[in-house]
């Protein structure tokens with residue numbers, strides 16, 4: 001079974017296709033920078049109805065400047081004169097925009113694909129000339145190079161965060177995180193209800209990367225804004241560093257943005273896209289995310305199917321080495337489980353975990369076998385949809401002893417799991433009689449057929 005997971009953004013072009021997408025999608029993403037209370041609820045209902053096994057990532061907008069609502073898309077061409085104004089132009093409803101731009105500064109729209117040079121400005125109007133054209137859509141993002149955003153979570157984010165938790169989000173994507181404090185503040189509010197995914201898209205975040213990774217439950221390589229912020233030519237090495245540090249700390253890492261951009265308008269991807277995806281898989285990302293491709297593209301189902309096919313094919317031939325440091329007894333047992341699964345030719349690694357730590361610890365080693373992640377907490381169980389190789393399975397009863405874990409796991413694996421049948425399994429986990437979070441037993445079992 002495919003081990004690198006697929007995240008797909010739900011939007012106007014996919015809202016009617018959740019059932020078809022669900023065949024390939026592990027995690028649906030709803031970007032709360034768009035839509036309203038009614039459409040957010042509608043998207044949750046659609047996912048819960050047509051893709052009940054998927055989990056849901058809600059992205060909070062953060063302090064990003066964006067265009068306002070446009071009645072219809074506006075095409076702008078190189079050399080066109082353009083006016084930004086709430087009253088009589090392209091709307092931008094943020095004072096920072098009007099105060100921050102200067103004559104001759106550049107305004108970048110939609111992750112820098114559209115560029116405007118400013119020719120004049122006043123306190124509520126900015127005029128410019130289009131340098132790089134494109135199609136303006138409602139609420140597309142705006143970057144102004146060298147202008148810092150306010151940092152941290154905004155009042156609007158807090159309102160949207162509450163809505164996301166009420167609706168049952170499994171993960172919260174935090175935009176424009178700068179330091180671990182941004183994550184801590186939101187954690188106080190979210191508690192254990194959802195995992196916090198820090199989106200790395202600011203240069204400042206790269207300076208505090210290790211601390212952000214330690215504090216977060218997961219990381220997103222948000223290549224859109226990150227590319228504008230750091231310079232596109234720096235992205236390859238920055239991506240590699242973010243993925244490596246996330247893996248070192250065993251935090252799931254999502255690769256995002258311009259993954260299959262050509263498939264917004266074409267049913268076939270480019271060679272370069274296929275190779276970029278393959279390289280990311282080889283770096284060991286947990287998940288790959290589609291944005292415009294599924295939200296507003298013309299081929300949402302083809303895009304997820306293409307991503308599924310590329311991943312499935314590449315995974316046949318690559319082997320990941322474990323990543324260090326491996327310096328605890330828990331790491332030793334997790335590695336023993338992975339080695340045992342290889343040497344004994346077991347079909348699968350079954351991990352029982354109360355806190356989830358053992359599941360993350362085994363997933364971090366990127367074993368060749370799939371991991372059946374068993375947890376007695378259904379809400380926690382869903383979160384592992386994002387993690388490399390993990391097939392989450394929730395059980396209703398907390399295990400009391402290692403013997404009970406072995407017995408229950410064996411019985412569960414003697415039946416079919418997601419159409420898979422197993423002959424031999426490795427069982428690994430933590431002793432329920434000791435504190436949660438440790439990995440301290442491993443056993444190989446041959447199953448009765």
Ligand SMILES: Nc1ncnc2c1ncn2[C@@H]1O[C@H](COP(=O)(O)OP(=O)(O)O)[C@@H](O)[C@H]1O
Nearest residue numbers: 009010011012031034035140141291292295296
């Ligand atoms: N919930 C939604 N409602 C309407 N349009 C959406 C929604 N989510 C995404 N989109 C559209 O899909 C595009 C790509 O989605 P995404 O990458 O999440 O957004 P952005 O890059 O604007 O932060 C958005 O710019 C927007 O045009």
Ligand SMILES: C=C(OP(=O)(O)O)C(=O)O
Nearest residue numbers: 222223224225226256257
């Ligand atoms: C994922 C990104 O953020 P957004 O939510 O703006 O799509 C990005 O910038 O790459």
